[in-house]
Amino acid sequence: MTLRRSPDIRQHATHEDLLGPATPPLSAYSAPRLDAIIVPASRPAEHLDHAVTLAQAANCRLVILCSHQARADEVGQLLDSRSFSQGTVIDLPAGYGHRWFEFAVCLPEVIRRLPEACAARDTDLSMKRNLGLILARMLGWDRVFFMDDDIRGVEYQDLRRTVAMLGQQYYSVGMRVNEFPDNSVVCHAHRATGEPQDTFVSGSVLAIDCTALFGFFPNVYNEDWLFFYNDTVEGRLACSGWPATQLAYDPFDDPRRAAEQEFGDVMAEGLYALLHHNRNAAHATREYWSGFLDARRQFLAAVIARAARAPANVREKMLASVAAAQKCSAQIEPALCVDYVRLWRKDLVRWEETLKKIPRFSSLNRALSELGLGPAAGGTDKDASSRAPVPAMRKIAVDAPAAFDRAAVPPSALTLTAATIGRLPAESTALAEPDALADTDQMRRLETMFSRETRGPVVGQARRVAAMRAKVGVGMLVVAGVIGVLVVVTIGWA
Numbered sequence: 407m408t409l410r411r412s413p414d415i416r417q418h419a420t421h422e423d424l425l426g427p428a429t430p431p432l433s434a435y436s437a438p439r440l441d442a443i444i445v446p447a448s449r450p451a452e453h454l455d456h457a458v459t460l461a462q463a464a465n466c467r468l469v470i471l472c473s474h475q476a477r478a479d480e481v482g483q484l485l486d487s488r489s490f491s492q493g494t495v496i497d498l499p500a501g502y503g504h505r506w507f508e509f510a511v512c513l514p515e516v517i518r519r520l521p522e523a524c525a526a527r528d529t530d531l532s533m534k535r536n537l538g539l540i541l542a543r544m545l546g547w548d549r550v551f552f553m554d555d556d557i558r559g560v561e562y563q564d565l566r567r568t569v570a571m572l573g574q575q576y577y578s579v580g581m582r583v584n585e586f587p588d589n590s591v592v593c594h595a596h597r598a599t600g601e602p603q604d605t606f607v608s609g610s611v612l613a614i615d616c617t618a619l620f621g622f623f624p625n626v627y628n629e630d631w632l633f634f635y636n637d638t639v640e641g642r643l644a645c646s647g648w649p650a651t652q653l654a655y656d657p658f659d660d661p662r663r664a665a666e667q668e669f670g671d672v673m674a675e676g677l678y679a680l681l682h683h684n685r686n687a688a689h690a691t692r693e694y695w696s697g698f699l700d701a702r703r704q705f706l707a708a709v710i711a712r713a714a715r716a717p718a719n720v721r722e723k724m725l726a727s728v729a730a731a732q733k734c735s736a737q738i739e740p741a742l743c744v745d746y747v748r749l750w751r752k753d754l755v756r757w758e759e760t761l762k763k764i765p766r767f768s769s770l771n772r773a774l775s776e777l778g779l780g781p782a783a784g785g786t787d788k789d790a791s792s793r794a795p796v797p798a799m800r801k802i803a804v805d806a807p808a809a810f811d812r813a814a815v816p817p818s819a820l821t822l823t824a825a826t827i828g829r830l831p832a833e834s835t836a837l838a839e840p841d842a843l844a845d846t847d848q849m850r851r852l853e854t855m856f857s858r859e860t861r862g863p864v865v866g867q868a869r870r871v872a873a874m875r876a877k878v879g880v881g882m883l884v885v886a887g888v889i890g891v892l893v894v895v896t897i898g899w900a
Contacts, residue, residue, distance in 0.1 A: 414683060415697040417675045417705050419596070420604035424681050426576060426644040437570035440613075441547035442467040445555055446534035447476035451484045453555045458488050460553070463562035468493045469541065471534040473500070476555070482783045494770055495783040498530060498537070504777055506760050507536055510749040511624050519745075521737035523665035523730065532623040535609060535633075537777070539623075542616045543764045544773040554610040556653040557583075564648035572615040577642045578634040580607030586654040590627070590671045591664035592706060592731050594657040595724050599712035607643060609633065611650045618642075622757050624750065627670025632750065635677060639686055658723035661730035668734040672702055673746060690747055695740035706732050 443461050447454060447470050454470060461468035468485075470493065472478045478497040485493040510516070517525050535552060542550045549572055551565065560581065571579040587594070588608045597603035609630030614620060621636055623629040637643040657663070676698040680689055709728050716724055767773045771781045 415694070416679065416701045417698075418679055418682060419602050421606050421678050421682075422604060424638055424643075424678065425607065426641050428571065428644060428647050437566045438549060438572065440464050440466045440549050440551055440565070440569050441545075441616075442469055442542065442550045444469045444535075444538035444542075444550055444552050445471065446531050446538070446552075447472050447481065447555045448474040448529075448531075449555045450475050451477065451480040454481060454484060455488075456558050456560070457553060457555070458485065458490050458493065460560055460562060460565060461492065462488070462490060464565060466492065469538065470495050471498050471537060472496065473498045473530055473534070478783055496537075496774065496779060497783075498534060498779070502530070502533060502779075506540060506764075506777075507533060507622075509622070509624060509753045509757075511626070511746060511753055513749075516746070516749065519739075519742050520669055521665075521734045523662065523734045524669040524738070526662065526666050527625055532625045532629045535623045535629075539614075539616070539620060540764065540777065541770070541773055542614075543761060544767055544776070545770065546766055546768075548615070548617050550614050550616060552609055552612045552614065554652075557610055557650055558653065559585075559649065559651035560611065561648075564646070564650075568611075568646040568648055569613045571644055571646055572613055575642065576637075576644045577615045577618045577620065578607070578637045579613045579644045579646055580609075581611040581646055581648050581650045583608055583611060583650050583652050585649070586652045588652055589657075590667045591657045591727050592667075592671065592709065595709045595716070595728050596705075598716040598720060598724055599709055600715040601712070606631070607634065607645050610652065619758060619761075621754060624753075626673065627667040628674035629670070631674035631678065635687075636754075638678070638681065656720075656723075658720055658727045661723075661726045664727040664731040665734040668731045669738060672699065672735070672738060673743065675702070676743065677747070687747055687751070690744070692740045692744050695743040699735070699738060699740060699743075703732065703735055706735060 443457060443464065443466060445454060445457050445468070454476075457468060457470070468490070470476070470481055472481055472495060478495045481493075481495045485495070538550065538552065541547075549569055551569060553560065564581065568579050568581055582605070584605055587597070587603070588605050588610060589597070589603060593603050607630075609623065612630065612634075619636075621633045623633045626632070634643050676695065677687055677690060679698065680686065680694070706728055710725060710732075713721055713725055765776065767776070774780065774782055
């Protein structure tokens with residue numbers, strides 16, 4: 407018996423309308439400083455040459471977290487050959503763990519409930535990214551840029567423009583990776599059989615505002631989608647639109663890849679599909695997951711039915727990969743999806759408590775010692791005995807509703823004066839003041855996020871105020887310039 411479902415419950419080929427619009431900096435000089443580029447490295451050292459070039463241009467710290475084929479000694483030699491003194495190489499031991507990264511969604515009892523093929527995760531990517539976040543917190547970095555070691559073609563000016571979008575409106579900003587498309591195996595198959603398939607923001611090229619509350623990367627495929635899910639809900643995730651390229655690979659070379667991705671793909675696509683209908687994770691009930699899993703299986707079956715459209719040289723391998731995803735999908739139960747979301751929410755609350763207790767160091771080696779890791783190779787490490795109190799993280803300006811308003815900014819919002827500010831409602835005025843951020847914690851944020859039906863009016867207002875603030879900044883620059891000219895002329899006359 408086929409489960410009847412709503413026609414709106416489906417996997418979407420694009421999530422473009424869930425992203426905030428790009429907001430370029432007011433001027434070429436307004437981009438904030440980037441503290442560090444963080445690279446989770448698993449490939450040989452030569453794959454890091456582009457990251458070194460980019461860090462040199464940005465004059466920032468380069469942190470390279472090594473494992474698998476990335477050898478710390480070889481990476482150190484690369485840094486020496488490039489005469490780059492701001493590089494830090496960290497060798498991550500196999501099976502590394504720390505109490506700060508003990509998440510409920512990674513407990514054995516959860517993993518055992520996954521289909522065996524889905525549970526196979528031979529990667530430490532999530533751990534490396536979480537380590538990067540914790541290091542940023544410990545060292546007081548405001549802005550970091552995650553870049554995988556298979557990324558190429560990131561120009562310095564494009565990186566600078568992407569980082570410049572971080573601030574009061576956006577807490578996470580990615581770049582556009584269309585070459586080679588950054589998709590799951592089954593989405594590659596969807597495209598290969600003639601259907602449109604977009605890419606989404608990825609953790610492979612992602613700028614993060616570390617002064618705001620941020621999530622963590624679960625050890626599951628699409629861990630980056632879960633990391634910036636809160637930002638997406640709040641309208642605080644954007645794509646700068648500037649291009650980056652990813653090394654090409656054969657997505658169909660091993661059917662096990664598709665099976666390993668299936669559960670994470672279901673979770674991410676299912677949660678984001680709700681956002682298209684102004685629904686948050688509170689609506690991800692058992693009934694919803696039953697319907698979405700049915701839609702997912704029909705999606706996979708449709709790809710197989712269109713297999714004749716795929717290029718002949720990939721058709722057989724593609725079919726094997728999608729069949730592996732089908733086999734795994736058939737074993738995913740709606741109750742597991744519900745439980746995973748519940749545990750993930752608890753992990754987010756615990757993660758915030760962890761961030762509050764993180765000590766701050768001015769020494770990278772002291773921070774690594776706190777994490778149970780050996781001294782870093784390369785770079786400099788000054789003031790090794792210094793330890794400072796942890797600064798408060800910036801709170802979000804609005805409680806997190808369910809989905810954001812996509813309405814355009816009205817023309818009236820583009821002219822802001824002191825009189826206009828005086829006429830704004832009280833809540834808008836609070837949003838316009840950078841120091842008047844709501845004193846909420848992650849629990850209240852999550853409770854609101856998973857309980858409200860809609861968020862349009864509030865975030866729409868926040869966006870309008872952000873646009874107003876941008877205009878105010880331009881006006882202030884113009885006024886300051888005029889005053890400066892008058893002062894010079896007056897002095898000249900005197």
